[in-house]
Amino acid sequence: EIVLTQSPGTLSLSPGERATLSCRASQSVTSNSLAWYQQKPGQAHRLLIFGASRRATGIPDRFSGSGSGTDFTLTISRLEPEDFAVYYCQQYGSSVFTFGPGTKVDI
Amino acid sequence: QVQLQQWGAGLLKPSETLSLTCAVYGGSFSGYYWSWIRQPPGKGLEWIGDVNHSGNTNYNASLQSRVTISVDTPKKQFSLKLSSVTAADTSLYYCARGVRGSYYYMDVWGKGTTVTVSS
Numbered sequence: 001e002i003v004l005t006q007s008p009g010t011l012s013l014s015p016g017e018r019a020t021l022s023c024r025a026s027q028s029v030t031s032n033s034l035a036w037y038q039q040k041p042g043q044a045h046r047l048l049i050f051g052a053s054r055r056a057t058g059i060p061d062r063f064s065g066s067g068s069g070t071d072f073t074l075t076i077s078r079l080e081p082e083d084f085a086v087y088y089c090q091q092y093g094s095s096v097f098t099f100g101p102g103t104k105v106d107i
Numbered sequence: 108q109v110q111l112q113q114w115g116a117g118l119l120k121p122s123e124t125l126s127l128t129c130a131v132y133g134g135s136f137s138g139y140y141w142s143w144i145r146q147p148p149g150k151g152l153e154w155i156g157d158v159n160h161s162g163n164t165n166y167n168a169s170l171q172s173r174v175t176i177s178v179d180t181p182k183k184q185f186s187l188k189l190s191s192v193t194a195a196d197t198s199l200y201y202c203a204r205g206v207r208g209s210y211y212y213m214d215v216w217g218k219g220t221t222v223t224v225s226s
Contacts, residue, residue: 044217
């Protein structure tokens with residue numbers, strides 16, 4: 001099973017700043033199986049990025065994904081107040097989906 | 108807009124069977140894989156398994172011996188059964204719509220159902 005590690009665990013930033021979130025895999029991941037989600041308290045998870053770099057429908061262009069192999073990054077170019085949330089990466093490999101432990105972006 | 112509404116018993120005793128159902132409102136039921144994911148308190152997300160409209164299933168090997176995911180396509184519903192539960196199965200359980208093939212992800216999620224296992 002591929003294990004995903006996310007860093008940092010918590011990112012303390014201010015609105016307008018740039019956020020860079022890391023997701024590292026224990027072995028190589030195919031880019032088409034790497035996705036990023038946002039979760040806010042009391043709300044359903046929201047798909048942000050799939051295929052490592054493709055924005056999901058309706059996702060603002062301040063969100064971008066990059067990376068390949070074992071290292072992937074989610075970047076939020078300029079934080080808006082509604083972006084403060086927990087972010088998870090996910091991969092599919094060896095017949096199982098696995099998720100990272102999450103990065104909390106707070107003020 | 109696709110929405111998922113889930114329900115089921117929230118309090119179970121050890122050895123009982125967990126049973127949850129998720130209904131799909133809006134959108135197509137075919138062409139997707141319908142997933143169950145859980146998150147124990149203070150821990151990460153764990154994919155349990157999924158099913159398509161034809162009843163084809165995929166399970167996480169770590170839970171496969173206890174899990175059954177089924178589908179009722181005319182009703183646009185899918186269900187999770189997890190047998191012989193223990194305290195370790197206490198979690199927030201989510202249903203989700205999944206995509207497999209060219210890409211692998213879940214693009215619509217339910218809000219979750221809390222299941223507690225306690226004697």
